[in-house]
Every structure is written in C-alpha cells, then in structure tokens.
Amino acid sequence: MKEWTREERYKQISDYSDNYLDELAKRVARSPFRQNYHIQPNTGLLNDPNGFTYFDGKWHLFYQWFPMGAVHGLKHWYHLTSTDLVQWQDEGVALLPDTEYDSHGVYSGSGFVKDGQLHIMYTGNVRTEKWERVPNQIVARMEADGSFTKFLPPAIAGNPEGYTDHFRDPKVWEQHGIYYTVIGAQRSDETGTILMYCSADAVEWDLMGEVDAGLPDFGFMWECPDLFEIDGKTVLLFSPQGIEPEGDRYQNIFQTGYVIADDFRMDELKLEHDGFQELDAGFDFYATQTAESPDGRRILTAWMGLPEIEYPTDSEDWAHCLTLPRELSIKDGKLIQKPVRELVALRKAQTVSAAGLLSETKHFDRSGANCYELKLDVAFPASADHAPVTLDLCEDATNDKRFRITLDPNTNKITIARSRCGIPFAEEFGTTRTLTVEHMDAVKLQIFVDTSSIEIFVNDGEGTFTSRVFPEAGETGLSLAAGSTIDYSLDLWELA
Incomplete structure (x- = not known):
C-alpha cells in the first residue's frame, strides 16, 4: 500500500x-x-x-x-x-x-x-x-x-x-x-x-x-x-x-x-x-x-x-x-x-422462511448477494442439557470460510468469530468478540448483512455487534447448526 x-x-x-x-x-x-x-x-x-x-x-x-x-x-x-x-x-x-x-x-x-x-x-x-x-x-x-x-x-x-x-x-x-x-x-x-x-x-x-x-x-x-x-x-x-x-x-x-x-x-x-x-x-x-x-x-x-x-x-x-x-x-x-423502524423500507422479497425443531446442521438455499436482513429466534427447551448453536453467515460451499455466531446457553454468552471470513485483517486485536446476556432460554437476533459489514441486534437491542467483514466471491452461504434440539424460526429478506 x-x-x-x-x-x-x-x-x-x-x-x-x-x-x-x-x-x-x-x-x-x-x-x-x-x-x-x-x-x-x-x-x-x-x-x-x-x-x-x-x-x-x-x-x-x-x-x-x-x-x-x-x-x-x-x-x-x-x-x-x-x-x-x-x-x-x-x-x-x-x-x-x-x-x-x-x-x-x-x-x-x-x-x-x-x-x-x-x-x-x-x-x-x-x-x-x-x-x-x-x-x-x-x-x-x-x-x-x-x-x-x-x-x-x-x-x-x-x-x-x-x-x-x-x-x-x-x-x-x-x-x-x-x-x-x-x-x-x-x-x-x-x-x-x-x-x-x-x-x-x-x-x-x-x-x-x-x-x-x-x-x-x-x-x-x-x-x-x-x-x-x-x-x-x-x-x-x-x-x-x-x-x-x-x-x-x-x-x-x-x-x-x-x-x-x-x-x-x-x-x-x-x-x-x-x-x-x-x-x-x-x-x-x-x-x-x-x-x-x-x-x-x-x-x-x-x-x-x-x-x-x-x-x-x-x-x-x-x-x-x-x-x-x-x-x-x-x-x-x-x-x-x-434499527430505526424506517429501515423496513429496504426489504424486497422474502427468500427464506423456516421454522421447527432442529438438532443437526441445516443449510439454507439462497443465491443472492450478501445484502439482506435476517431474523432468527431460538428457544432452548427447559430441563435439558444444551450444546451451543452456531449460525454461519458469508460461508463458502465447504463451510471452510464463514462468519460464525455462537449461542452458548450454558454460559449465557454470544460469540462472533471472523478469522475465517473472507480477507483477514486486524488479527492482532483478536478474532472473536463475546457478549454476555441476561437470559438465554430464548434468543432473538436481527442481523443486517451488507457487502462488507454485519450488524447484529441481540434480544430486541439488549446488545449489539457491529463489524466489518470482507468476504470474497462465492462466500454468501447461510447455515444453522444445533448439537441438541432447539425450536427455531428464521426469516430472511433481500434488501434494496
């Protein structure tokens, strides 16, 4: 440079x-x-x-x-x-x-x-x-x-x-x-x-x-x-x-x-x-x-x-x-x-709508660019041992490249990791960030993904994660993985 x-x-x-x-x-x-x-x-x-x-x-x-x-x-x-x-x-x-x-x-x-x-x-x-x-x-x-x-x-x-x-x-x-x-x-x-x-x-x-x-x-x-x-x-x-x-x-x-x-x-x-x-x-x-x-x-x-x-x-x-x-x-x-309520005007077609019980990895079929709003609700059933849940954004076909969000109900922590997302940078300041939330029996995420940024709003704004990311060509995939049974709903809108 x-x-x-x-x-x-x-x-x-x-x-x-x-x-x-x-x-x-x-x-x-x-x-x-x-x-x-x-x-x-x-x-x-x-x-x-x-x-x-x-x-x-x-x-x-x-x-x-x-x-x-x-x-x-x-x-x-x-x-x-x-x-x-x-x-x-x-x-x-x-x-x-x-x-x-x-x-x-x-x-x-x-x-x-x-x-x-x-x-x-x-x-x-x-x-x-x-x-x-x-x-x-x-x-x-x-x-x-x-x-x-x-x-x-x-x-x-x-x-x-x-x-x-x-x-x-x-x-x-x-x-x-x-x-x-x-x-x-x-x-x-x-x-x-x-x-x-x-x-x-x-x-x-x-x-x-x-x-x-x-x-x-x-x-x-x-x-x-x-x-x-x-x-x-x-x-x-x-x-x-x-x-x-x-x-x-x-x-x-x-x-x-x-x-x-x-x-x-x-x-x-x-x-x-x-x-x-x-x-x-x-x-x-x-x-x-x-x-x-x-x-x-x-x-x-x-x-x-x-x-x-x-x-x-x-x-x-x-x-x-x-x-x-x-x-x-x-x-x-x-x-x-x-996010200000006016941002709903950015929504175009809803291309993903899924809900139900999940205890494995689910890949969502989408061919659009990294330009969307995603809402994910996860409920962990009571009186059960729970494995962490991961949501991968900007992933490639092999899931080798991705931006990962991990929900851990055992610690009440949400962690984001970007070291495997596109072009790495600023790694000397760490590659993960973690937020502790009050309760984790149910978690809501509202996520805005743009070409080179991800903004995550947790539990109706209780916490936020704001990050730049630089995914390369083909890194637009989306998957949700649960090691134990969860009840979830996921909706995605392409944005203008």
Whole structure:
C-alpha cells in the first residue's frame, strides 16, 4: 500500500485535477466491497459522523472525510440529507479547511438550530511550523443555498489552561434558552475528561468546568462526547482511549460507551451512575453521534471503523462506512439499540422462511448477494442439557470460510468469530468478540448483512455487534447448526 508523506496528506483538494479525481472515483467504484445501503465515501476515508440534525423537514448528516485516499489527512465535512433515514441525498462537500483557524483540518462537531437556521460547531485544527497542534472551536451557519458561513475568530480559541491540545468534538444543544456544549479533552496529566461550556447566544462561550463522570483515571483521552436525556434519565456517551482489556470487555483498540444518571445538575456538573458500559460488542464501532427526531426518538449513528487499523480496502483508496441509524431507549439500566423502524423500507422479497425443531446442521438455499436482513429466534427447551448453536453467515460451499455466531446457553454468552471470513485483517486485536446476556432460554437476533459489514441486534437491542467483514466471491452461504434440539424460526429478506 502507498506510503503517504505529510505533504501529500495535507494537500488541498483544489491542488488535484478534475481528471485525477474522476479516475480516483472510477477506481473506487470498481471495488468488490462497496456497500449497498450504508453511507460510504465516494473516494478516500470516512470517519466520525458529524452535525447530525433534523432541520427544515430533513435529516442532515455530515461525516469526516479525507478525499484522496484511505489515510487520515486533511479533513473536510461531507454533507448528506434524508427525509426517512434510509435513502440519502448527496449534497457534496460542506466545509473545507480554508481559513487560518482550520488550515490543517475541519474536525468533528455537531449541529443545532438557532434563529430558524442550521448552525454547526466544529473543531478546526492548525499546525505550527513545529507541527504543534492548535485546536479552535468554530461556529458556522448554513445559508439558503446550502453553503456555510464561518464566524471568525473562533468561538473558543486554543485549549484552556490545564489541558493539552487534545481538545475537540463539541456537541451542542439548547436548553431553556441557553446553549451548552460538551467537548472532549485531555488534562495536562494526560488523563481524559469532558469540559462543558454555556452561551446565551452561541457566540460568546463561558467555561463551566469539567463534567464529573466519576471516572477520574479512565484512559488518556475522551472523544466525541454527547449528553442528552431519555425518559428523564441523563445519558453521557463518549469514546475513551487507553482502556485496558478486562475479560470480554474493552477488546478493541479504543472504546465507545456510556453512563446513565438519574439526574444532572448544571450547578454541579456531576453524574452519579452505576458504571461505564460499552455500547457495542463488535469489532468496528466508534465515535457515536445522536440527534432527536420530530417524534421525540433519540437516533444514533457511528463510524463503523476504528483509528490506527488497516482495512482491506485501504489499497483501493477508500475506507469505512457509517452504521445504520438506531433508536435508543433505556431498559433495566442499559441503553437499548434497535434499527430505526424506517429501515423496513429496504426489504424486497422474502427468500427464506423456516421454522421447527432442529438438532443437526441445516443449510439454507439462497443465491443472492450478501445484502439482506435476517431474523432468527431460538428457544432452548427447559430441563435439558444444551450444546451451543452456531449460525454461519458469508460461508463458502465447504463451510471452510464463514462468519460464525455462537449461542452458548450454558454460559449465557454470544460469540462472533471472523478469522475465517473472507480477507483477514486486524488479527492482532483478536478474532472473536463475546457478549454476555441476561437470559438465554430464548434468543432473538436481527442481523443486517451488507457487502462488507454485519450488524447484529441481540434480544430486541439488549446488545449489539457491529463489524466489518470482507468476504470474497462465492462466500454468501447461510447455515444453522444445533448439537441438541432447539425450536427455531428464521426469516430472511433481500434488501434494496
């Protein structure tokens, strides 16, 4: 794979000819791993979702984008809109790194509505001659023609005293006429935290202090914070970096998770909770962002990828996608994630419908591509010894290649394994991931398979696994195996 120099990473897109960009797009379009119904970049690298907002009858969603290749270079914001969270309209580049306050990248931020117009607040990075970072928090407004006006100088220039230049990712909301933002930060002692600011006009911002999440030494940096309420509870989402593995938990290079508090007082900035919980148990999930729908639902999306990992499409000059949108709720002290109900519009023909008792391996006849939704319900009969059940996706004719999901009722654990699925990658971070569920006498799985991703929702959103996979030609098979008797039903819909 090409080695990128610093100069190449930080060239402006305007420095490339239209012909070069057209040829790059054609090359990417030929990739066998392009997705069918997930948001993905036309070229280059996508990472954090940004600016997720419902405004003027549409969803607005942006993402971090380096257009020229699958590396983290000069970041832009790319803009998409939707009326239904399913079909997305390409609106093109929204923000360029074109001022002295964001010359080395337009980094992550959020959207909010003010005075009847969509505004955003983002982190603009500047590098000095010594390559020292200067982070600036900048507010911009979307105009009627879809362009953005940046309000300069920055709303918050540089990093506050006592904190390093790792100061980024503002998430803004309005409450009782006051604007608030939470921003990821690193203390001078290199521990992660979140700072909170307030403003009467979203122009002049005052530092309120650190959000006391009761996690004083929990990683070296907290990214992409998000603070909101669900059913009277306060939820803080964030992505801590530098957490060591702990049993089945914290297996990825970096984590994303949350705490839930009964109350959050602005005068104390304190969250009392029962502990940090990971939001996803899969291989590739990071940098969440949420927005509120007109009917009051809290909708989440995330980057289906991770920093500092090489993916098989890197050599094709593109990388990553976003997760499907998910509805959040709270049940028994946990965040529940379900695919948004609008996604049913993706269904075409139902090509598999099977049910009954099973105590052997059953191969399901399907000739379609890896582009489907699958629902599996498994019930383990009472008072019996049970062998684990396996569901194999993306399998070849011999079952040598496969993505395996194992349900073990003896341990209440669900394990996914991708080491034998298509092109192997990131194996230094492990090839299995495991989730423990409360009860396993009956298990429900809802699975969305796309060309190069698998999203699994367990027991109506009690848990999720989000993973990239890169199956090769002919790896589209499906089988279910039970070593002891189970009662099951399996339904599969091809997706548009």
